[in-house]
Amino acid sequence: MRKTRAWLLRFEGLFRKARQDRDFSVEMESHLQMHIEDNLRAGMSPAEAYRQALIKLGGIEQTKEIYRDRRGLPLLETLFQDLRFAFRMLRKNPGFTAVAALTLALGIGANTAIFSIVNAMVLRPLPYKDSARIVAFHTKTAMFPNFTLALTWPAFQEVRSQATMLEETAAFWATDRTLTGVDQPEVLRATGVSSGFFEELGGYAQQGRLLSEQDHQPGQNRVAVISDALWRTRFATDSGVIGRKLILDKEVYTIVGVAAKGFAFPERSEIWLPLSLTSEIEQNQKFFRFQVLGRLRKGERLETLQAELATIAQRIAKLDPALGKGYKLSAEPLLESRVHDARQSYLVLLAAATFVLLIACANLTSLLMARSWGRNREMAVRAALGASPGRLQRQGLVESCLLALLGGAVGIALAAGIVQVFRAIAPSGTPRLAEITPDWTLLWFALASSLVSGVVFGLAPARRAARMAPSDALKEGTAGSVTGTSRFGNALVVVEVALAFILLIGSTLMMQTLAHLLHQNPGFRSARLLTFDLPQPPQWNREDSDANATGQIVRLKDMLARVRRLPGVEDVVASDHGILDGMMYEHSGLQLEGALPEQSAVTESVIGRYISPEYFRMLGISLVRGREFAEQDQQGAQRVVMVNEAMARKYWGTLDIVGKRMSVSTDGKGTPQWNEIVGVVANARDVEIQDEATPEFYLALFQWGVGSHHLIVRTQANPDALAGTISRQIWAGYPDQPVRHVMTLTETIAESVGDQRMHTVLLGVFAGVGLMLALLGVYGVVSYSVARRTQEIGVRMALGAARADVLHMVLRQGLTLVAFGAVIGSVAALGAVRVIASELYGVKSSDPWTFSGSAALILIVGCLACWIPARRAMRVDPIVALRYE
């Protein structure tokens, strides 16, 4: 306490020097006078009185000096001196300062930007009440051992009533709902929630109220809470929004509240409704659709909960033996469940950004080293005048830290820019995108990384400056220390090149992956295709009767006819899913007639698509056997199915299977419902562009009538021009039919590779910057060595060396460094790129072409970097060089 007070006063003392010096002089003066007067009174002569007083005081100047040290903070004062001096040095060399600061700014900017993205996405807790204790639940089943599923309603009820480790639980089911009655119909991201949902997350309403226990009672549940975003866009911040009616899938809901700004769970949800379930779904042990959240009790561990879940799962499996042995329940922290896919790739980016910063630091070290030779005399003079090595070293570090802070300041601006660009180009599915904003963390991180890099790159030059014996330095540069330093400089360049090489390899691999994905032959004619999503009312309150299905089929057929009539439309087909949107139903429990013995009852799940007639002809996928679906395949007629080559070969071992039967479902008594195989088609990548050919079967859409409809249109000319016309054509006949995702196939493909594209762009930028910095480093070291060797080169030329020899000598020196760097880099890269192996497609992480190509590139560019100094060396005039110094 007292100490703090003293420190504060001493700190304050730094700023009131002049006045305090004056005061102290006055005090000393009066002290002396009093002493002299006393001495005179004691009978001394005036001269003796004065002398004795001074002796007793111990020397006025020394006293003042001690007093000053006590008054202020000497350490801080020398720091200020060092800072002032450093400022002067940086101002004196604006060119050097600018290059150094910009170099650092690139490194620090890249790092800070990626860090703030990683921080917002992966590290920062989710913005919910006690979010660290919220866990999400998953089911694993024997049928889909590689997938984690959501929970069934009965499982949710079990967890809710039996898990003692949990305080609160809630279930939700995100589905799209169609809003009609206002403007054009629109699909909203709706979430059906169980009771306790908002309490679990600690959400609150900015207007009205959230859902109450009452709202979850049957018959009471036509109420809705809307998001802040929806209130602003769709309702124009209407203050009387509470009580307004919403028509969702022809059901009328009353708005009871607007959720707080920023409350968005699940991500981008626009509206929350009480879950209302049919009793069938409430009993269904295989309807894995309910996302469940729970809050761990304070102090309880996740492991304990897992053990409890295992017991619960056993009990459930016992009740319904069909679930089988593989049935498991598990929980993981909510944050974990939302970001685990993204984490890996962002950590890779963070590592790449760190490489860039390291390269920048290495560059600066060699820059400072080179410059410190120019300041040998200055350092020597200061040492000779009594500056301690510690003081000189501190001076050097202060200078480099100041430089780093300058770079950091520019870096912050750069980082804020990168973060903005990232938000603009990030695919919309990126987790927590809205939370990524430049904030204080960014500032602190930039500050910290500046200071750390200031010390990292400044330490070696500062130590060198401090170590130098003044007598050595005052003589002109001695040979021994030159080689020592240049060896260090060479090592730095090698490290830089190696780091840049790793970045180059990584980004080249990613670029090839992207190129493969974009130019992948999808196995169908993809030109001038448009896809339209026509969302249907969700399954959870639709009556799955035949009559309903008939109505849907009639409606869909009419829409197809309407679109086909439009001028400019070449052809149109329908499917239950879009093309390349990565979504597809996976069917399990298939039964196959006449299949290979071990394959007659398929244990894994197989992708199945519902399609309208002529789907394959329209997409240009060739028919290998049999026929395609046609008009005759109607409701009531013999149900038909088609399979692709991959499926036929895998399960039957032959393509000649037309006429055989397969079943995808059973009736209530477990008897298979057979479909006759009418045709086999070639493999096509119509689900995901990354897919290798996977088994897939096709059902006749018009025989089933399913919950989702997509139109796939081929236009005669530019597809973009026709998109609006087609939407309006649909609305003309069906004003309540929302139309979504109007995308051309090129856009669809681009979106399907959005994540890879962004990582590739960022990695590519880092690699480019890293490469540039490393080559600047090569350039710097080579030209510095040329400058120092001017005399030697002159002697060589005087002794008969040709200009070409000199050129070769310099090039050889530079390229040796680059080659060393490339070799070390490629060894390191072999290990390093393994972390991105899972993101690669169509190229192996150890691809020899990538490695040799990158090596060639770095050598060529290295040549260019050495070329300028080499030419300078070639032009050395022996006469001038020998007179040098």
Add this chain to the structure above:
Amino acid sequence: MGERAEVWQGTLALMVLKTLQALRPLHGYGIARRIEQTSGDLLAVNYGTLYPALLKLEQEGYVSSEWGTSDNHRKAKYYKLTRAGRKQLEKETREWEQTTEILARFLAPGKESA
């Protein structure tokens, strides 16, 4: 700042506080003279070292100072004990007494067995 200076400064501070307790307020020269007199001229105080010690005490809030006029009409800085200083003096006195007592036991001949 070596260890010796620290110890010396500690004792000097105690002397200054004690002096100010008896005669307040006093200027620097007066304090120095008073310490010498009290010590029976056994201590030769280097007057210069007194001022940093005074400054330290002031920064720590044990003494306060103000400008005044001396007996012979000279401008001088007068120091006086604060309330915190009084407490500190008591504390340091106790500590010092304890220290000297312990040392005395060590130094007293033939009393080790007692």
